[in-house]
Amino acid sequence: MAVLTANMMDRKGYFWGIQALRSGGLVALGITLFGVSPKPGLHGRGLAITITLAVVAAAWIGMIVFDIRKWRIQYPLFLLALSGGVLSILQQGPAIFVPAIAAFSAGSNLEPQISTAVAVTGALSLTATALVVGASTTAVLGFVVILATALAMGMIRYAIAERANTAEQLLEQSLRASAAETEAAVLGERTRIAREIHDILAHSLGALAMQVEAAQALLTQENPDIAKAVRCVERAGQLTREGLVESRRAVQALREDIGPLSEMIGALVAADGGTMATVGEPRKLPADAALALYRTAQEAVTNARKHAPGKATDVRLYYEADAVRLTVTNHLAETDAARPLTNSGGGFGLSGLRERMELAGGTLEAEREGDDWAVRAVVPG
Known part of the structure; x- marks a missing residue:
């Protein structure tokens, strides 16, 4: 100008x-x-x-x-x-x-x-x-x-x-x-950062809140269970440390330096007590696509904790010829099961993931299948 x-x-x-x-x-x-x-x-x-x-x-x-x-x-x-x-x-x-x-x-x-x-x-x-x-x-x-x-x-x-x-x-x-292209790039980067912050908070703070609430319930009951409360506090500390790791990982992803996808999802599932299997030969994906799949797995695990506490998740990662697919399933909770974290979070997890998938050129589906809840995502690559 x-x-x-x-x-x-x-x-x-x-x-x-x-x-x-x-x-x-x-x-x-x-x-x-x-x-x-x-x-x-x-x-x-x-x-x-x-x-x-x-x-x-x-x-x-x-x-x-x-x-x-x-x-x-x-x-x-x-x-x-x-x-x-x-x-x-x-x-x-x-x-x-x-x-x-x-x-x-x-x-x-x-x-x-x-x-x-x-x-x-x-x-x-x-x-x-x-x-x-x-x-x-x-x-x-x-x-x-x-x-x-x-x-x-x-x-x-x-x-x-x-x-x-x-x-x-x-x-x-x-x-x-x-100038318009630069402004659009800035807005896109702001959206990307906001999405990363949301996903980290939804996963880490949601699980952290569950442990704190459990510890509070154990300490305020008629016969306080100190040992279990201490374990909840220890788990809360662990979740805090995991949140810091997630923050560092988000920074790496924003720098286009995301790690191996199968290892990242595997560590996430193992920490939650679920099962993970990889089918096909793992390969490096574009940062947006890999991060979209990782956040999908993370959101699915978080939702399982919130809506089906105690039900383990089963994760499958398929490396196909022209696409990479992710499926996350968990058994639905019983009708009368306690769900202390059902109302936690912003309620925009799946909609945010769909938007992320669309930006990466992929799709996302989440639905009930019999006694299970299934989340399926696919990205080209």
């Missing part, structure tokens, strides 16, 4: 520089034309030159004002070409620069059709005036060539300016697209 700002400042300086040159050109033209013969006067041809010079000056000033006010500059340019054509014949010599400047300015600032019409107006004006006053054909042809040359130079400048404008617009679009 700094480049665009600098370009805008340069164009603004260039614009005002052009206006200053136009103003200086009008002064220089007046001084020059008042010094050549025939000179402006109050009788005959001198009076015609005086009137024409006044029109030229008005058209020239109009060209400057119209350009500054962003009005249609072709109107003063037509008048400048018309009066300049007359003046170039009445006072041959430097006066030819008047219609030439009109043709060049038109070619530089207007579309080709309009700029050509301005130049043709100047050519017709000087030709008609030449016929009236009897100017030589050679002079008329030379003046027409000068107008055509000025017009061609203006059109070349116009084409270069158009290309520069197009390049500047493309640069601006590219910078905006790059």
Whole structure:
């Protein structure tokens, strides 16, 4: 964006520089034309030159004002070409620069059709005036060539300016697209970090809360069971340490440095007392896909603890030719079984996992199958 700002400042300086040159050109033209013969006067041809010079000056000033006010500059340019054509014949010599400047300015600032019409107006004006006053054909042809040359130079400048404008617009679009892409990447990374934090809290703090609540129940009953309460506290400490490990693992995953998937899931299942089996030859997956499967296993284990306490989980990891599948099943709890952690957590585990799977190009299903609860996930790879 700094480049665009600098370009805008340069164009603004260039614009005002052009206006200053136009103003200086009008002064220089007046001084020059008042010094050549025939000179402006109050009788005959001198009076015609005086009137024409006044029109030229008005058209020239109009060209400057119209350009500054962003009005249609072709109107003063037509008048400048018309009066300049007359003046170039009445006072041959430097006066030819008047219609030439009109043709060049038109070619530089207007579309080709309009700029050509301005130049043709100047050519017709000087030709008609030449016929009236009897100017030589050679002079008329030379003046027409000068107008055509000025017009061609203006059109070349116009084409270069158009290309520069197009390049500047493309640069601006590219910078905006790059900024939008960067913003999208930042938002995506924030979403990814938020998802990791949610999964860690849902798994570690949910299990930790279960142990704390169990210890509290054991200590507040009529006959406190100190030994079991101590074991619950020890388990809570273990879960805290596991939570720290999970945090470090999440940081590694965010750095695209996740460990072997089968080992990670295996350690998770073993710590929970479940069973784990790997089918096929393990291979490295993209970080997002591997982390999505790991979080699926983690969420399934956490949900089993919450909704079916005491029921072990059975995990299967299948490495197939073009995909990796994960299934996690556990027996449903009895209808009257206590579920102290049923209402713990944010309640967004499965929806978050589905979103994660979709981002990794996979799918997730969770449903009851007879007396079991099954979670199935698959990612390409």
